[in-house]
Amino acid sequence: MLRVQPDPFDPGMEANAFAARAAGAGAIVTFTGIVRDTDARLAAMEIEHYPGMTERAIAAMMDQARSRWSLTDALVIHRHGRLAVGETIMMVATAAPHRAHAFAAAAFLMDYLKSRAPFWKKEMGVAGTSWVAAKDDDEDALKRW
Amino acid sequence: MLRVQPDPFDPGMEANAFAARAAGAGAIVTFTGIVRDTDARLAAMEIEHYPGMTERAIAAMMDQARSRWSLTDALVIHRHGRLAVGETIMMVATAAPHRAHAFAAAAFLMDYLKSRAPFWKKEMGVAGTSWVAAKDDDEDALKRW
Amino acid sequence: MIDVLYFAWVRERIGLPRERVATTAATVAGLVAELSAREDRYALAFSDLTALRVAVDQELTTFDAPLAGVREVAFFPPMTGG
């Protein structure tokens, strides 16, 4: 399941609903990304996206994850728009018979979401706004898959 | 935080409470293990443990995870006693500034919990009971750390 | 006519999120050259192509991608989702 939305969501409730749907899975891995204020200078974050391409790109990643690992289910929820510090940006969940598959698929989806899904983060700080720069680390992370 | 208990718990609620405590973490990974009925022959599972050593062993694993990765928090909840099919056996959660650390620490804790925490699973099947045998895969998984 | 979309700081530099462009360019690179010749704000936005990514009909591609039959081209910086 895939949702791209401006509205907040409850990650625990989503994880429980996902687990209830994922019949036959012994292992569920979730990742949750949260707006973090590293040095107390961030007021909010604005996430821009490319409607249409976002959904296509994430659906393609999920298909790839399903083809590479034995998953009984997968979930991606990603917000866009304005988010306050401490708010949940996105979550990924994977369900599999075996834990190694659930872990690998969740890490794969995260690495691809970071660098290949059309989202752009802008930090609204106390000293102005700035676009978050892509990290070489994130690009490098794709090489392992 | 570490809990070894016979009582059921709500993994989504635990994950949300964990996220609320993990101030400063941008990345949270959870793993949930569920009693799985692979071929419709399992009625229930009984988990035996070694009180005292269980807590010591898991606390030592969590210390090791904290020393190897930058974690803002870690959580392990593991049940013992009788569990029905579909019930949650255990969960691990890790919170970190960066996703790679949260993923690695959660996978590390799972690998160690599988093979180094004193729990033993017994399957209560329609055709009798049997102790779950340790898998070579699980022992091998420790070698990567 | 092709729909050309801009995101993040590319959108801010050019000053609009999308526009319809009549072009005879054969490739994305040709379209970039045409746009850059229009006005400084375009030239500035496209001054360093290594800092940009391009999608054609909502698929990531490279600047040498052909434009024949294409409906939508989007320019944006490297993604920072997740």
Added chain:
Amino acid sequence: MIDVLYFAWVRERIGLPRERVATTAATVAGLVAELSAREDRYALAFSDLTALRVAVDQELTTFDAPLAGVREVAFFPPMTGG
């Protein structure tokens, strides 16, 4: 006197979860030899040590571990938690 604990199928084969044992054995292996000599159910439980794990004072160790000053020894099959 040492507390000796048994878990999982080791407990089932020996037929009790724990007992106090008076031993003069210097190592875990020596204790295993003493117990195995007692009765068939012990000999059976300890017949293949590669299938067993041992903890001394709640720390995993090996069968050559010394028993001097030890309060608690536990025998069990490989763990299957998680």
